[in-house]
Amino acid sequence: MAQNKxxxxxxxxxxxxxxxxxxxxxxxxxxxxxxxxVSLNLDPKGTQSDFYADDRNYYTTSTNSxxxxxxxxxxxxxxxxxxxxxxxxxDGILTENANAKPKTVALLxxxxxxxxxxxxxxxxxxxxxxxxxxxxxxxxAEPGTQELTFVxxxxxxxxxxxxxxxxxxxxxxxxxxxxxxxxxxxx
Numbered sequence: 001m002a003q004n005k006x007x008x009x010x011x012x013x014x015x016x017x018x019x020x021x022x023x024x025x026x027x028x029x030x031x032x033x034x035x036x037x038v039s040l041n042l043d044p045k046g047t048q049s050d051f052y053a054d055d056r057n058y059y060t061t062s063t064n065s066x067x068x069x070x071x072x073x074x075x076x077x078x079x080x081x082x083x084x085x086x087x088x089x090x091d092g093i094l095t096e097n098a099n100a101k102p103k104t105v106a107l108l109x110x111x112x113x114x115x116x117x118x119x120x121x122x123x124x125x126x127x128x129x130x131x132x133x134x135x136x137x138x139x140x141a142e143p144g145t146q147e148l149t150f151v152x153x154x155x156x157x158x159x160x161x162x163x164x165x166x167x168x169x170x171x172x173x174x175x176x177x178x179x180x181x182x183x184x185x186x187x
Contacts, residue, residue: 036074
């Protein structure tokens with residue numbers, strides 16, 4: 001199968017709650033759909049260090065500490081707010097508590113391509129609560145959005161992110177949003 005030349009759009013955002021085992025390894029529950037994806041941005045996190053010898057850059061090393069990211073959604077579901085952010089829904093009222101601890105998740109999503117959509121999974125993701133804003137309606141009503149910042153850190157095996165390719169089997173590709181793809185990292 002041919003490779004994508006370009007990627008565009010974002011859709012099929014899902015989250016899967018993580019559970020940490022005794023050895024620190026994360027396992028993930030069933031992915032839950034989070035509708036209304038507007039945008040997603042990832043900025044690499046890590047450092048690059050240069051070592052100079054013989055009057056030149058003799059050796060360069062870099063670290064991969066994952067990503068700092070933002071995901072903008074049309075609106076967050078009550079399930080996401082309670083499952084992930086720790087809000088409490090009681091008597092029809094959604095309550096944010098300062099003592100709530102956000103849950104670690106896998107974040108799944110895809111970008112369309114000119115050949116086939118590329119599916120991605122970020123592991124060991126911690127999301128921060130969103131801000132809240134609104135604007136008055138004018139001649140046209142523009143929907144508001146909610147932006148979440150997050151950190152996707154390496155897991156105990158060093159895995160940060162996985163993506164499908166032109167060589168991904170149909171079984172893995174088709175099951176991407178059914179179970180979180182996990183496999184011990186190579187290297």
